[in-house]
Amino acid sequence: MKLKITFILLLIATSLDASIKDGKMLYDIHCKTCHSIDMTGGEGGDFNMISYTKTKKELFRYTLDPASEYKNFGYVASAMPNLPLRVEEIENLVDYIDSLQPFKKWMTKSYKKKEKISLKK
Numbered sequence: 001m002k003l004k005i006t007f008i009l010l011l012i013a014t015s016l017d018a019s020i021k022d023g024k025m026l027y028d029i030h031c032k033t034c035h036s037i038d039m040t041g042g043e044g045g046d047f048n049m050i051s052y053t054k055t056k057k058e059l060f061r062y063t064l065d066p067a068s069e070y071k072n073f074g075y076v077a078s079a080m081p082n083l084p085l086r087v088e089e090i091e092n093l094v095d096y097i098d099s100l101q102p103f104k105k106w107m108t109k110s111y112k113k114k115e116k117i118s119l120k121k
C-alpha cells in the first residue's frame with residue numbers, strides 16, 4: 001500500500017515536472033520577448049511578480065484570450081496578442097509560471113490572515 005502511494009506520488013511529481021519543462025520551453029519561444037522572469041522588464045509584466053498575485057485559472061484565462069480578458073484584469077487596453085497555442089500548451093505554460101513562486105500559497109495564506117486581524121481593530 002505504502003509503495004503504491006509512493007509510486008502514484010512519484011508519477012504525479014514527474015508529470016508536473018515534465019509540464020513545467022515544456023512550459024519553460026514554450027515561454028522561451030512565445031513569451032520571453034515581452035515577459036521577463038528576473039525583473040529585467042519588457043512590454044508585459046514580470047512573470048515572477050504575476051505568479052504571486054494570479055491563480056492558475058487566471059493565468060490560463062488571460063493567456064488563452066487576452067483580447068476578451070484585459071478588462072477583467074484592470075487594463076484599459078491590451079497590447080498582448082492572442083497566441084496560437086493549444087490548450088495543453090497553455091496548461092504547461094501556466095504550470096511553469098506558477099512554479100516560479102513555490103511558496104505562494106503559504107505566503108498568500110499568511111497575508112490574508114494578517115489582513116483579517118487588522119480588520120478587526
Ligand code: HEC
Nearest residue numbers: 030031034043044045059062063066075077078079080093
Ligand atoms: C507582444 C508582447 C507579448 C507577448 C509575446 C506575450 N505577452 Fe502577455 N502581456 C503583454 C502585455 C503588454 C500585458 C499587459 C496587459 C495587456 O496589454 O494585455 C500582458 C499580460 C499578460 C498576463 C496578465 C498579467 C497580469 O497583469 O495579471 C498574462 C497571464 C500573460 N500576459 C501571459 C502571457 C504568456 C503565457 C505569454 C506567452 C505564451 C505571453 N503573455 C506573451 C504582452 C505580451
